[in-house]
Amino acid sequence: MSYQQPSTSVPTFPAATVLGYPRIGPRRELKRAVESFWAGRATVPELGAVARELRTGTRTRLAGLGLGEDASIPSDFTFYDQVLSVAAHVGAIPDRFADLRGPGGALDLPGLFTVARGEGDRAPLEMTKWFDSNYHYLVPEIGPETEFRLVETPSVKAFAEGLSDGVVTRPVIVGPVTFLLLSKPSASAPEGFSPLSRLDDLLAAYTDWLRAFAEAGATWVQLDEPALVSDAWAETPAQVSDAVGRAYRALSVDLARPERPALFVAAPYATIGERFADLAQTGVEAIGVDLVRGQAPAIDGAVRAALAGRTIVAGVVDGHNVWRTDLDAAAAKLDRLREAVGPEVNVAVSTSTSLIHVPHTTADEPDLEERLRSWLAFADEKVGEVLALAAGPGAAPEAFTRSREVAADRAAAPGVVVPSVRDRTAALTDADFHRGDYDTRVAAQDAVLDLPPLPTTTIGSFPQTSELRVARASLRKGEITIDAYEEAMRAEIARVISLQEDLGLDVLVHGEPERNDMVQYFAENLDGFAVTQNGWVQSYGSRCTRPSILWGDVSRPAPITVGWSTYAASRTDRPVKGMLTGPVTILAWSFVRDDQPLADTANQVALALRDEIADLETAGIPVVQVDEPALRELLPLRRADQQAYLDWSVASFRLATAGAADATQIHTHLCYSEFGEVIGAIDGLDADVTSIEAARSKMEILPDISGSGFARGIGPGVYDIHSPRVPSTAEITDLLTAALASVGERKLWVNPDCGLKTRGYPETVSSLEHLVAATRTVRERLGAPVQG
Numbered sequence: 001m002s003y004q005q006p007s008t009s010v011p012t013f014p015a016a017t018v019l020g021y022p023r024i025g026p027r028r029e030l031k032r033a034v035e036s037f038w039a040g041r042a043t044v045p046e047l048g049a050v051a052r053e054l055r056t057g058t059r060t061r062l063a064g065l066g067l068g069e070d071a072s073i074p075s076d077f078t079f080y081d082q083v084l085s086v087a088a089h090v091g092a093i094p095d096r097f098a099d100l101r102g103p104g105g106a107l108d109l110p111g112l113f114t115v116a117r118g119e120g121d122r123a124p125l126e127m128t129k130w131f132d133s134n135y136h137y138l139v140p141e142i143g144p145e146t147e148f149r150l151v152e153t154p155s156v157k158a159f160a161e162g163l164s165d166g167v168v169t170r171p172v173i174v175g176p177v178t179f180l181l182l183s184k185p186s187a188s189a190p191e192g193f194s195p196l197s198r199l200d201d202l203l204a205a206y207t208d209w210l211r212a213f214a215e216a217g218a219t220w221v222q223l224d225e226p227a228l229v230s231d232a233w234a235e236t237p238a239q240v241s242d243a244v245g246r247a248y249r250a251l252s253v254d255l256a257r258p259e260r261p262a263l264f265v266a267a268p269y270a271t272i273g274e275r276f277a278d279l280a281q282t283g284v285e286a287i288g289v290d291l292v293r294g295q296a297p298a299i300d301g302a303v304r305a306a307l308a309g310r311t312i313v314a315g316v317v318d319g320h321n322v323w324r325t326d327l328d329a330a331a332a333k334l335d336r337l338r339e340a341v342g343p344e345v346n347v348a349v350s351t352s353t354s355l356i357h358v359p360h361t362t363a364d365e366p367d368l369e370e371r372l373r374s375w376l377a378f379a380d381e382k383v384g385e386v387l388a389l390a391a392g393p394g395a396a397p398e399a400f401t402r403s404r405e406v407a408a409d410r411a412a413a414p415g416v417v418v419p420s421v422r423d424r425t426a427a428l429t430d431a432d433f434h435r436g437d438y439d440t441r442v443a444a445q446d447a448v449l450d451l452p453p454l455p456t457t458t459i460g461s462f463p464q465t466s467e468l469r470v471a472r473a474s475l476r477k478g479e480i481t482i483d484a485y486e487e488a489m490r491a492e493i494a495r496v497i498s499l500q501e502d503l504g505l506d507v508l509v510h511g512e513p514e515r516n517d518m519v520q521y522f523a524e525n526l527d528g529f530a531v532t533q534n535g536w537v538q539s540y541g542s543r544c545t546r547p548s549i550l551w552g553d554v555s556r557p558a559p560i561t562v563g564w565s566t567y568a569a570s571r572t573d574r575p576v577k578g579m580l581t582g583p584v585t586i587l588a589w590s591f592v593r594d595d596q597p598l599a600d601t602a603n604q605v606a607l608a609l610r611d612e613i614a615d616l617e618t619a620g621i622p623v624v625q626v627d628e629p630a631l632r633e634l635l636p637l638r639r640a641d642q643q644a645y646l647d648w649s650v651a652s653f654r655l656a657t658a659g660a661a662d663a664t665q666i667h668t669h670l671c672y673s674e675f676g677e678v679i680g681a682i683d684g685l686d687a688d689v690t691s692i693e694a695a696r697s698k699m700e701i702l703p704d705i706s707g708s709g710f711a712r713g714i715g716p717g718v719y720d721i722h723s724p725r726v727p728s729t730a731e732i733t734d735l736l737t738a739a740l741a742s743v744g745e746r747k748l749w750v751n752p753d754c755g756l757k758t759r760g761y762p763e764t765v766s767s768l769e770h771l772v773a774a775t776r777t778v779r780e781r782l783g784a785p786v787q788g
């Protein structure tokens with residue numbers, strides 16, 4: 001059964017490596033270059049030059065940090081997304097983009113961006129969460145008609161570029177099983193079609209791809225297979241197991257060395273479990289496991305024998321969080337693994353995931369408090385950690401000593417444990433998690449709000465114009481005063497309020513101009529958090545966030561949003577909706593302390609938000625939305641762990657909102673994920689109104705909502721805010737008609753899929769005009785008054 005290594009000598013896997021490195025650039029150079037190109041301010045060669053400079057900079061930096069061995073520096077550049085890059089390499093581009101392909105089938109760079117971003121009536125690929133991270137990939141569309149063929153090889157050129165600079169890098173590509181599991185059936189695929197059924201055809205293209213790497217001189221290639229750590233696919237574990245076996249036997253045995261490089265298959269983000277044995281029975285030369293979020297694989301005699309002469313790449317340095325590694329604990333994990341596998345198996349040291357989830361370096365954070373900084377490791381510092389672990393405590397004693405000092409300092413630092421915060425969470429009782437009965441709430445809210453049927457609203461943010469961002473940058477640089485800044489924000493709020501009145505919307509928002517980001521803004525105003533200056537992390541395409549660092553017990557020193565919301569309310573007679581970010585999303589989009597359960601941290605954040613809602617209520621704000629777009633993001637990848645997560649996450653939202661009076665209408669909002677499988681948990685949030693992304697996935701969520709018996713208000717988004725495309729009134733009318741049939745008149749709200757912050761004003765105004773016009777048409781059919 002087990003595969004025997006052929007005698008062709010296998011290159012040694014480097015003792016220390018990282019699974020991937022940030023691509024956006026230390027100062028977001030790639031973002032700026034790509035956006036200039038989109039704006040017509042830069043040419044393809046100019047963009048290419050910036051990209052090349054970034055790749056060179058990364059190789060030089062990583063070599064300088066000590067990743068000197070062959071194949072220890074990853075080569076993982078992509079202009080937009082690594083899944084889209086695979087689709088482009090193997091020609092798996094939907095037919096609606098056929099005209100963008102050259103004679104050989106390849107896309108040029110503008111073509112690639114069109115597939116990513118859409119154009120006119122041509123919808124882009126769908127975008128969704130990459131495992132349990134805030135990175136988003138583009139969803140390939142695969143059908144029986146997809147022709148897999150290696151049509152272009154920028155990844156091979158990037159390898160050759162490194163080689164010509166004297167560096168033997170290790171190309172990193174998404175593996176074939178993960179690629180297909182992340183894909184969705186194309187528009188023309190028959191009902192029930194599974195993209196995984198195309199595996200054998202895709203493997204032919206990967207075979208050519210691996211040959212091309214070998215010809216270019218690559219010694220090792222990394223194939224990322226994070227899909228192997230999840231058991232939450234439509235396919236059964238047996239089907240995934242079979243696919244892994246077939247894929248990697250085809251790529252390792254049927255394609256023999258030296259026709260291909262040595263293969264390293266990495267399975268980050270959780271426990272690899274039984275898929276480890278599947279891989280061990282193929283001929284892949286190295287297997288990567290996540291020992292931070294996951295457990296070590298079971299190693300029995302058969303696996304041990306099958307692995308002889310090969311390498312396990314142990315991910316013991318967290319690629320997804322920023323705390324310095326406890327080197328003693330990590331070294332102990334390595335020792336246990338070495339013992340389990342025996343002397344025949346090589347153990348190398350790595351990060352648990354690619355470092356795309358963390359910023360470049362703590363050295364570029366002049367404003368970070370020195371003590372906090374000393375607790376942190378960003379990408380570059382993690383390279384030092386993998387090297388220290390590979391060397392071991394004997395050869396790198398200072399690193400180990402420092403690691404112990406840091407751990408002790410962190411545990412004892414003021415603010416990490418705040419007794420008053422602990423007392424408050426310790427005193428919570430069941431009643432703190434429950435609101436009054438829903439029918440009573442509806443009656444109380446109706447009396448206050450007096451809304452028409454199918455009330456219209458937006459999700460919170462209006463376009464973040466460059467004037468707003470420049471004003472914030474000027475405040476930071478001390479070029480304008482805080483008074484001038486606040487005056488500018490109020491002027492924007494007044495403008496956005498009067499725009500919404502003109503448009504005829506029913507429940508108004510202040511537009512969130514004062515927020516740099518919906519999580520960072522709250523982090524800046526809560527105790528227990530720190531924010532970075534240059535800690536940018538790619539979220540999708542050119543969009544980045546600076547995740548905040550939640551390091552201590554969380555509390556709210558003063559009201560945060562009340563001033564802005566009451567100012568907005570003072571400018572109109574219509575109801576204004578206060579706008580908060582929920583506890584789960586605040587955690588998901590921050591780097592969270594790793595010294596206590598997430599559930600405890602979530603409840604601390606929830607109590608701070610609960611106080612904010614009480615203050616909004618006292619100030620007369622009748623509606624408060626608590627956004628939880630990341631509720632689905634943190635869902636564990638293994639089914640067995642999911643219920644415990646849903647229990648604490650839903651509870652923290654309820655803790656945040658359950659102090660509200662019956663008459664206060666609580667909204668929530670979810671987006672960027674497929675919510676079908678967590679619809680029960682969404683119902684469990686007990687919000688009075690839930691707005692949920694729906695238009696982008698053509699209202700696929702509706703059957704889940706109506707099937708779940710969801711009894712409260714629901715606003716399935718009626719237009720996609722991810723492209724500048726303006727939906728027609730007729731189109732929105734159709735979606736509303738479908739939604740009405742599914743959820744009924746009493747419950748239906750009308751809103752876009754998500755906030756408008758990434759959009760421009762011209763398309764925003766037109767789209768909202770159409771939204772209001774469509775609502776009036778549908779109301780008329782209901783015989784209801786058209787105007788609220």
Ligand SMILES: Nc1nc2c(c(=O)[nH]1)N[C@@H](CNc1ccc(C(=O)N[C@@H](CCC(=O)N[C@@H](CCC(=O)N[C@@H](CCC(=O)O)C(=O)O)C(=O)O)C(=O)O)cc1)CN2
Pocket residue numbers: 134464466468469470472473515516517518519520539540542543544545546589672758
């Ligand atoms: N944290 C987070 N995660 C999320 C979302 C989200 O909104 N927040 N939404 C979903 C999709 N992801 C997204 C992630 C980022 C952005 C986004 O718009 N990011 C902005 C940055 C937002 C920001 O932090 N803005 C700051 C800093 C802006 C800036 O770059 N300022 C310039 C100066 C001003 C200018 O020239 O514009 C500078 O510092 O150089 C501000 O407004 O203050 C970007 O990449 O451009 C949108 C969606 C899921 N995950």
Ligand SMILES: [Zn+2]
Pocket residue numbers: 459629669670671672753754755
């Ligand atoms: Zn949203």
